[in-house]
Structures are given as C-alpha cells and as structure tokens.
Amino acid sequence: MNIIEIRDLHFHYVEQEQVLEDINLTIEKGEWVSVLGHNGSGKSTLSQLIIGLLKADQGEIIVDGLTLNEDTVYDIRKKIGIVFQNPDNQFVGVTVEDDIAFGMENLCFPREEIIRRIDEYSKRVRMNEYLKKEPHNLSGGQKQRVAIAGILAMNTDIIIFDEATSMLDPKGRDEILDYIKEINAQGVTVITITHDMKEAIHSDKIVILKEGKILKVGTPKEVLNDKATLNASNLELLLPLKLMYQLEESKIDNPDLKDYLWQLSLNR
Amino acid sequence: MNNIIIGQYVPGDSFLYKMDPRSKIVALILLMVSTFILQNVFHILVMLSLVLILLWAGGIPIGRIIRGLRPIMILLTFTFTFQILFVETGSLLYTLPLTISVYNLLIAIALVVLYVLTRKRVRFRLFYFLAYVAGILALFNLFAPGDVLTSPVINVYSDGVRGAFYIMIRLVIIVTLSTILTLTTKPTDLTLGLEQLLKPLSLIKISAEEIALIISIALRYIPTLLDEANKIMLAQASRGVDFTEGKLKDKIMQIISLLVPMFIISFKRSDELANAMEARNFVPGQYRTRLHVLSWQWIDTVVVITSTLFIAGSIVVVILT
Amino acid sequence: MAIKFEQVSYDYVGVDQTRYRAISNITLDIAETGEFITLIGETGSGKSTLVQHMNALMRPTEGEVTVYGVKIYKDVKKKNKNVKLNPLRQKVGLVFQFPEYQLFEETVERDIMFGPKNFGVSDADAKVRARQALQAVGLDASYLERSPFNLSGGEKKRVSIAGILAMEPDILVLDEPTSGLDPKGREALLKLFTEIHRNLNKTVIIITHDMNTVYEYASRVLVMNKSELVFDGTPDELFLTGDFGSWNLETPDMIDLTRKLETKLGVTFHRLPKTVEDLHAMVLEVLS
Incomplete structure (x- = not known):
C-alpha cells in the first residue's frame, strides 16, 4: 500500500529558478526511502512540501489517502514527524521533558499519557x-535524540529525517543512524534526506535528485549498478565501488573479488 | 559557556518552593502595594521585620538577597543624598556648616584621586566610599586654613530624613520580595503562573498562552544567543576588530559587524524554529494540553488570605491614623 | 618556530566559580611554512580552545604561548602594558566553523576588505586583495558585487575564507571547514587548502572529524583526547601504530579497504595507498 504518492510536483521560490521539477514518487508503507542529492538539489524543499510548510506550484501530494490542501494539512501533519538538520533550531522546550512533550501537548494528549510517553520514549533514546x-x-547528538523521542511519542506513521545527521560528529551520526534502522524495523515508514551515500545505502529505496529533478529511483543494488547515472549525479562514490570500476576498466576478470567489492559497497 | 543560569532559581525545599507560583505572584503584588500604602515609620519597620521573618522561615540565605540588592545600591545612594540635601520642609534637625578654602579643597581633590585609584582593591567598596564621603565632609567642617572660597551650609530637615528612610526601606522590601519569588520559583513555573493569572486578558483578545510561550522560548534561547554572540565576537576579533583602540568611525563599523550576524542568525533560527513547531502540530491559538500543571494547596490559600488581610489591615491603619 | 605552546592549560570558569579544564598541559611547536596539520578528537576534547590560543583570542590559565615572538600568558595585558595582541590575528588567520558568524557587509567585496582595513591596509589595496583572495578561493569576480547572504553554503564558506586570506596571514587555521558540505563541496575545499598550502607556502591547520581528510591530506596530525594532546605525528604513524581506537577515532576508508583486501586476497601489502589509483595499482600487481 502506498502511504505517500507524489504526482507531477513543481515548485519554485519567489523570484528564483525552478527548485523542483516534475517529481513523481510513491513510497510504500513501512519502507525506508532515502532522498540522495548534493547541496542545493532541492531535497530539503521536498520534505517541507510534503508536510505543507511550503505550497507547491503544481502537482499533488497524497499522504495515507488524503490529498494535501489547506483543509487536510493539519491532519497530514499528524501522520508525519520531521527531525530537522539543526539540533538547536528545533528544540522548543526549556528542558528535555518539555521538548518531548511539545508535540503531544499540541495533539491534546491527556496529561497522564504525556507523562507515561515521556518516560517510555526518553528511555528508548537513552535520554531518561x-x-x-x-x-x-x-x-548536538543528544539534542537530536530528544527530537526523535518527541516525534516517536506522537506516534506518527511516517518520520522524515531531513539531514538530521549532517551537523553531528561521527559518533552522533552513527547513533542516530542506529535509531533510524530500529524505528524502521518496527514498521514506521522512514524517509531520510541526505547527501551521504554511506547513509543511503542502508535504505530500501534510493531516490537520486539532481538540480530539482529525479535522476533515478531504485534499490541500492540498482542504483550502484547504474554507473552512468552515478557519474551524472555529482555524488561521491563509495571507495570499494570506485576500485571496482577501475578494475573493470583495466579488464581484470576476477568475479570473486568483484563480488566482494560489490558486497562491501552495499555494506553487507 | 555551560554554566549560565536561567533566571536566578536556586533549588531548595522550604515551604516557599512548594507553593503555587500563582499564590506567590499574587502575594508579592499585595505586599508590594501594602508597602506603598503604609506611611508610618513604625508600620514600615513592622513590614520589614515580617519580610525578614519570611526570609528566615523560607531558609533563604541573606547573602543572596544582598547580592540582589547590589544593582540598586547606586540608585539608593543617590535618592538618599538627594532627599537629605534638597528637601527643606519639616523641622530643622541638624546644620553642618562647611568652609571651603584653597588648601582643604586641594586635600579633598587628592582624597578623591586616592579613592579612584584604590577603590578596585578594596573589599567593602560601599563602606570605603562612605568613609571617604564622611572624611571629606569632616575635613571641610573642621579644617580650613588659608583664604576662604565659599562657605555653604548643609541643612538636614526632618522630612528629608524621613523621605530618605522611607524610600530606602521600601526599595529594600520590594527587591527582597521579588528576589524571594525568583529564587524559589523555576522560570517555567513562573511563566505558567503568569499565564494562568493573565487568562482574563482573553476578554480583550490577548492570549495569555501565547505570551507565556513567547516568554518560555525567549528563556530557552537566552543561553544559546549569548554563546553565539560570544562566538561572533571572537570571529570578528580574528578579523582585527579591537575595541580598545581605533577611531569612532571604525568602532561604529565594528559594532555593526557584531550586530548584523546576530540578527541574521536569529532570523534564520526563528524561521527554522517556526517550521519545527508547525511540523510538530503547533497551531497558534488552538487549545493544548499541558505537561506542567499547577497544584493549589492549603498553604497557598493561607498565604493569599494572609496577604489580603495584610493589605486590608494596612488600609485600615492608614485611614485611622 | 611561529607558534610555541609551553605547558599550556586553560580553565573555563562558570558563574558559580566551578572550573572546567578545556585544555591541559599542552606543549607544541608549529612552523611558519610547510605544514598541513589536521587537529582531530571527539567533540568537547578541547580542539577549538586550542586553536583560539594560536591567535591570542584566549590567554592561558597556566603556561605560555609564544606567537611570532610575543609571549602570551595569564594577565599578559596587565603585566605588560606595551603588548599588542591584535596584530597577531593578522599573522595567524582563524576561520570559524560557520561563515554566518562573520559575514555582515552589503557586498562580498566589502566584506572581504573588512579584515585588511582593520589592520590598516588602504582602501585601494584592500580592493586589490579582495579580488586576489576571491580568486584564490575559486570564485570569479562576478561575486564581488553580490550580497554575501544570497550565496549557497559552500560559497559563503569560501567568501569567509577569502575574508581571512585577504589579511595575508602566514598561518591559516580553519575550524571544521567542511562540516555540513556535500562530498563534492568538501573535496573542492580540501583541494583549495592544499593549493593555499603549496602555492602560497603557508602552514594550514584544519580541525576535522573526517579521518579520510586526515589520511589523504595531512602532513601532521594532532589528536586531542579529554583536554590533552595525546598524539603528534604523521597520519601514517597514527593509523599504523597509534592507539586511535581508544581515542574514539574511525579508521580511514582507504586503510579499512586495504586491510580487508589483504585478508580477502591473502596477501600483505608493503605500503599503504593514499589514493584509489594507488590501491588499484597495488591490487593489479598482486593479481598478475
């Protein structure tokens, strides 16, 4: 079942050139999709369109059967949570518990339920x-974990991680990545927006964006196999894959080694 | 920059901490008004001793209060001097004739210079200051060799002394009371209490909840902004901004170089924060449940009743006398 | 030596008089030319505090830093009235992590001119320097008249670096210059630093979390761990013999892959490759 359908989406900021052009995308329930693109490819704009923070010029966004418009935007936001890039600019509460509670307060959860969930989800992200x-x-990593707890507590069907790891150090980044895997394994639909191939490779489906257009949609395997698209995408290739391409060019026929490098590229 | 304390809250567990912020705010206002209603020296002293008893019962160290008074010390000294020197009603209490001559003026100037040079090395600066003032007055009064330049007279009148005394005691009481409130109430609780008390404003279309949210977001971002301001200063210092030297024109430019980044970053921050809040289903003006609720206990009722009685008593006393 | 640290410690003091030792007993020498240094370590290990001593933004709580002959120690301003610290900031150029901290002028040109003019360079000269600096960071002259606020993240970063380069510092220090950039942007900037290091013959010091940068670009690595300087040597020494696991540092991708290939192919490479071409050649050698 498709939980998000995007049809023929176009968007540009006032007095600027096209940011997104002709975006068509379906995301299935329970899937982990990464939107991969360089800075300025329009990938973060996409997440703001999906929850109605920006209004598309043209096209349709359907979330869990609801077509996004002025009447449905609040209902759609209840289904989607976003963890943003800057840890400092999404921390609303004066303290950790206030911040975890913020979304639930807005959704008018009963107070006892809020207290129970603060306890449960702060433990989940080890911030109790x-x-x-x-x-x-x-x-920074701890603040992002608090943001994740706040969103998990709202019990949304979909969570978008909008470059949520890009301002963190390696340790913080790995921790957040582990939580993403865990959340997805429990059935939540996850969309990660990133410029890091290493991060995207863990997902079920990769969407490559370049200058506002979708260049390729496929499984990590399909994407890594498409050498032409990868070269056109301006993305950094993973080291084992680079080596494999070079070995191919030198006409080395060693299927065993090739397969090994392939598996390494897929991080298996 | 990890140690910035928001507000002045100091954790503790006396009855003042267990009270509802609403009753504390109400009591504070009632007692402050009483302070201004009371006109008799004796009554104001009674009030002061009550405040001191409150401090003692609430287990609040007096040092904290003195620290709270420090910023208004200059104000106190000025109003005190002003009242003593310039109020000329009531009965004449004391006359201090001064004789200013060339020699004692020179000595006085030397004393002032000595004071300016040494004051930073002294522990009790206020006493040090007062000692110098007394010394100079004594000098002019007692020791005047040489040609006399002028001989002013300081007349102290009863109304001046009374006025000075009133203002001082009142200010001390008010500052002490409000320090008690901020010391024993978390900023979050204070905001919540204020919000509840301002609820009636919704009648004139002012949302107390929004005011409270604005205050709490401001509280949350003060340390972040301070930290950022510090970093911007260091970044511009790395580009040669140096406030200790340079012409006025350069200095204006240097201040702009600090302010513009502050503003730009703050605007970006508020934009992103607004997005994050909306994404978490915040709709301005809509009802929200609250994690923090206030609980009104018997002690709150007692405190509010007591302070109401106190203000009523003050009014009665003033009318009767 | 351009910069010399002698047993330097720095304590942050909180409002309640609690002390936190940000760097502890650091002894270190940095030459004026020829070094490409990366400074690494976990968040909060004291890296930023360390570099802010290099241009006298901070003064040691204990010990002494000597920057171009000027001795800096606790209360140096009080004890030595003649000391001028501001000129040292021209000698050692420090670029902060976020370009937003420093960009403020209406045009890129005027923003770049701000630093040189603070150090007494004339308007005309500062203009020339702005052009040169902009070129050095790989942006063309069309940027001069643009507003620094309407640029992309990578461009802002370049302009902020140009603002420091135009001061013509002898040593260039950059606090996490590549964080938040995509891989292409990161690579382009690192190439730029290499060029500045080689062509302008300046010592470059970079704070980074990216071990690939360290391994590929650095001639020298400093590792901070829990406020102490725990390693000072070449990247090869660090990754071959250093105790980098216990300092919570990652293995560079290149070394990781080389080690895996050694196991897979059952061979031992006699050296470590720096580039993928290197590794490719080494694999070819083994296979044929």
Missing part, C-alpha cells in the same frame, strides 16, 4: 536521565 536538563547542557 536528562529529563530536567536544559538544551545548552546537551551535545
């Missing part, structure tokens, strides 16, 4: 000992 802490005493 920091509930009374203020954000300036937390690291």
Whole structure:
C-alpha cells in the first residue's frame, strides 16, 4: 500500500529558478526511502512540501489517502514527524521533558499519557536521565535524540529525517543512524534526506535528485549498478565501488573479488 | 559557556518552593502595594521585620538577597543624598556648616584621586566610599586654613530624613520580595503562573498562552544567543576588530559587524524554529494540553488570605491614623 | 618556530566559580611554512580552545604561548602594558566553523576588505586583495558585487575564507571547514587548502572529524583526547601504530579497504595507498 504518492510536483521560490521539477514518487508503507542529492538539489524543499510548510506550484501530494490542501494539512501533519538538520533550531522546550512533550501537548494528549510517553520514549533514546536538563547542557547528538523521542511519542506513521545527521560528529551520526534502522524495523515508514551515500545505502529505496529533478529511483543494488547515472549525479562514490570500476576498466576478470567489492559497497 | 543560569532559581525545599507560583505572584503584588500604602515609620519597620521573618522561615540565605540588592545600591545612594540635601520642609534637625578654602579643597581633590585609584582593591567598596564621603565632609567642617572660597551650609530637615528612610526601606522590601519569588520559583513555573493569572486578558483578545510561550522560548534561547554572540565576537576579533583602540568611525563599523550576524542568525533560527513547531502540530491559538500543571494547596490559600488581610489591615491603619 | 605552546592549560570558569579544564598541559611547536596539520578528537576534547590560543583570542590559565615572538600568558595585558595582541590575528588567520558568524557587509567585496582595513591596509589595496583572495578561493569576480547572504553554503564558506586570506596571514587555521558540505563541496575545499598550502607556502591547520581528510591530506596530525594532546605525528604513524581506537577515532576508508583486501586476497601489502589509483595499482600487481 502506498502511504505517500507524489504526482507531477513543481515548485519554485519567489523570484528564483525552478527548485523542483516534475517529481513523481510513491513510497510504500513501512519502507525506508532515502532522498540522495548534493547541496542545493532541492531535497530539503521536498520534505517541507510534503508536510505543507511550503505550497507547491503544481502537482499533488497524497499522504495515507488524503490529498494535501489547506483543509487536510493539519491532519497530514499528524501522520508525519520531521527531525530537522539543526539540533538547536528545533528544540522548543526549556528542558528535555518539555521538548518531548511539545508535540503531544499540541495533539491534546491527556496529561497522564504525556507523562507515561515521556518516560517510555526518553528511555528508548537513552535520554531518561536528562529529563530536567536544559538544551545548552546537551551535545548536538543528544539534542537530536530528544527530537526523535518527541516525534516517536506522537506516534506518527511516517518520520522524515531531513539531514538530521549532517551537523553531528561521527559518533552522533552513527547513533542516530542506529535509531533510524530500529524505528524502521518496527514498521514506521522512514524517509531520510541526505547527501551521504554511506547513509543511503542502508535504505530500501534510493531516490537520486539532481538540480530539482529525479535522476533515478531504485534499490541500492540498482542504483550502484547504474554507473552512468552515478557519474551524472555529482555524488561521491563509495571507495570499494570506485576500485571496482577501475578494475573493470583495466579488464581484470576476477568475479570473486568483484563480488566482494560489490558486497562491501552495499555494506553487507 | 555551560554554566549560565536561567533566571536566578536556586533549588531548595522550604515551604516557599512548594507553593503555587500563582499564590506567590499574587502575594508579592499585595505586599508590594501594602508597602506603598503604609506611611508610618513604625508600620514600615513592622513590614520589614515580617519580610525578614519570611526570609528566615523560607531558609533563604541573606547573602543572596544582598547580592540582589547590589544593582540598586547606586540608585539608593543617590535618592538618599538627594532627599537629605534638597528637601527643606519639616523641622530643622541638624546644620553642618562647611568652609571651603584653597588648601582643604586641594586635600579633598587628592582624597578623591586616592579613592579612584584604590577603590578596585578594596573589599567593602560601599563602606570605603562612605568613609571617604564622611572624611571629606569632616575635613571641610573642621579644617580650613588659608583664604576662604565659599562657605555653604548643609541643612538636614526632618522630612528629608524621613523621605530618605522611607524610600530606602521600601526599595529594600520590594527587591527582597521579588528576589524571594525568583529564587524559589523555576522560570517555567513562573511563566505558567503568569499565564494562568493573565487568562482574563482573553476578554480583550490577548492570549495569555501565547505570551507565556513567547516568554518560555525567549528563556530557552537566552543561553544559546549569548554563546553565539560570544562566538561572533571572537570571529570578528580574528578579523582585527579591537575595541580598545581605533577611531569612532571604525568602532561604529565594528559594532555593526557584531550586530548584523546576530540578527541574521536569529532570523534564520526563528524561521527554522517556526517550521519545527508547525511540523510538530503547533497551531497558534488552538487549545493544548499541558505537561506542567499547577497544584493549589492549603498553604497557598493561607498565604493569599494572609496577604489580603495584610493589605486590608494596612488600609485600615492608614485611614485611622 | 611561529607558534610555541609551553605547558599550556586553560580553565573555563562558570558563574558559580566551578572550573572546567578545556585544555591541559599542552606543549607544541608549529612552523611558519610547510605544514598541513589536521587537529582531530571527539567533540568537547578541547580542539577549538586550542586553536583560539594560536591567535591570542584566549590567554592561558597556566603556561605560555609564544606567537611570532610575543609571549602570551595569564594577565599578559596587565603585566605588560606595551603588548599588542591584535596584530597577531593578522599573522595567524582563524576561520570559524560557520561563515554566518562573520559575514555582515552589503557586498562580498566589502566584506572581504573588512579584515585588511582593520589592520590598516588602504582602501585601494584592500580592493586589490579582495579580488586576489576571491580568486584564490575559486570564485570569479562576478561575486564581488553580490550580497554575501544570497550565496549557497559552500560559497559563503569560501567568501569567509577569502575574508581571512585577504589579511595575508602566514598561518591559516580553519575550524571544521567542511562540516555540513556535500562530498563534492568538501573535496573542492580540501583541494583549495592544499593549493593555499603549496602555492602560497603557508602552514594550514584544519580541525576535522573526517579521518579520510586526515589520511589523504595531512602532513601532521594532532589528536586531542579529554583536554590533552595525546598524539603528534604523521597520519601514517597514527593509523599504523597509534592507539586511535581508544581515542574514539574511525579508521580511514582507504586503510579499512586495504586491510580487508589483504585478508580477502591473502596477501600483505608493503605500503599503504593514499589514493584509489594507488590501491588499484597495488591490487593489479598482486593479481598478475
């Protein structure tokens, strides 16, 4: 079943050139889709369109059967949570528990339920000992974990990670990536927006964006097989894949080695 | 920059901490008004001792209060001097004739210079200051060799002393009361209390909830902004911005070089924060449940009743006397 | 030596007088030319505090930093009235992580001119320097009249670097210059730093979390761990013999792949490759 359908989507900012052009995309329930593109490819604009923070020039977005428009936007937002890039600019609460509660307060959850869920989800992201802490005493990775707890607590069907790891150090990045895997394994539809091939390779489906257009949609395997598209995409190739391409060019016929490099590229 | 304390809240567990912020705010306002209603020296002293008892009962260290008074010390000294020197009603209490001559003026100037040079090395600066003032007055009064330049007279009147005394005690009471409130109430609770008390404003289409949200977001971002301001200063210092030297024109440019990045970053921040809030289903003006609720206990009722009685008593006392 | 640290420590003091030692007992020498240094370590290990001592933004709590002959220590301003710290910031150019911290002028040109003019360069000269600096960071002259706020993240970063380069510092220090950039943008910037290092013969110091950068570009690595300088040497020494696992550093992709291939092919390579071409050649050698 398709949980998100995007049809013929066009968007541009006032007095600027086209940011997104002719986007067609379907995302199935429970799937993990990564939208992969360089800076300025329009990938973050896409996430803001999906939850109605921006209004498309043309085209349709259907989330869980609801077509996005002024009447449905609040219902659609209840189905989608977003973890944004900058840890500091999405921390609304004065303390950790206030921030986790913020979304639930807006959704008018009963107070007892809010308290129960703060406990449950702060434990899930191992922030339960920091509930009374203020954000300036937390690291970037910890703030992102709080954001994740706040969104998990709202129990949305879909979670978008909009470059949620790009301002973190390697340790913070790996932690968040582990949570993404875990969340997806529990049946939540996940969309990660990233410029990091290493991150995208873990997902079920990769969408490559370049200058506002979809260049390719496919499984990681299909994407890595499409050498022409990868070269055109301006993305950084993974090292094993680079080596494999070079070996191919030198006409080395070693299927075993090739297969090994292939598996390494897919991070298996 | 990890140690910025939001507000002045200091954790503790006396009854003041267990009270509802609403009752604390209401009591604060009632007691402040009483302070201004009372006109008799004796009554104001009673009020002051009550405040001191409150401090003692609430287990609040007096040092904290003195620290809270420090910023208004200059104001206090000025109003005190002003009242003493320029109020000329009531009965004449004391006359201090001064004789200013060339020699004692020179000595006085030397003393002032000595004071300016040494004041930073002294622990009790206020006493040090007062000692110098007294010293100079004594000098003019007692020791005047040489040609006399002028001989002014300082007349102290009873109304001046009373006025100075009133203003001082009132200010001390008010600052102490509000320090008690901010010391024992978390900023979040304070905001929540304020929100509840401002609810009636919805009658004139002002949303107390939105005001409270604005305050709490401001509180949350103060440390972040301070940290950022510091970093911007360091970044511009790396480009040669140096406030200790340079012409006025350069200095204006240097201040602009700090302000513009602050504004631009803050605008971007508020834009992103607004998006993040909307994405988490925030709709301005719509009802929200709240994690923090206030609980009104018997002690709150007692405190509010007591302070109401107090203000009523003050009014009665003033009318009767 | 251009910069010399002698047993330098720095304590942050909170409002409640609690102390936090950000860097502890650092001894270090940095030459004026010829070095490409990467400074690595976990978040909060003291990297930024360390580099802010290099241009006298911070003064040590203990110990002494000597920058171009000027000794900097605690209360140096009080004890030595003649000391001028501001000129050191022209000698050691420090670029902060976020270009938003420094960009403020109406045009790119005027923003780049701001630094040189603060150090007494005339308007005309500053203009010339702005053009040169912009070219050095790989942006053409059409950017001069643009507003620095309407640029992409990568372009802003370049303009902020040009703003420091135009001061003509002898040493260039960059705090996480590639964070938040996509791989292409990162690579382009690193190429730029290599060029500045080679062509202008300046020592370049980069704070980074990316071990691939360290391995591929650095001539020297400094590792900070829990406020202490725990390693000072070449990248090869670090990744071959250093205790980098216990400092929570990742293995560079190149070394990781080389090791895996050694196991897979059952061979031992006698050296470590720096580029994929290198590795390719080594594999070809083994296979044939």
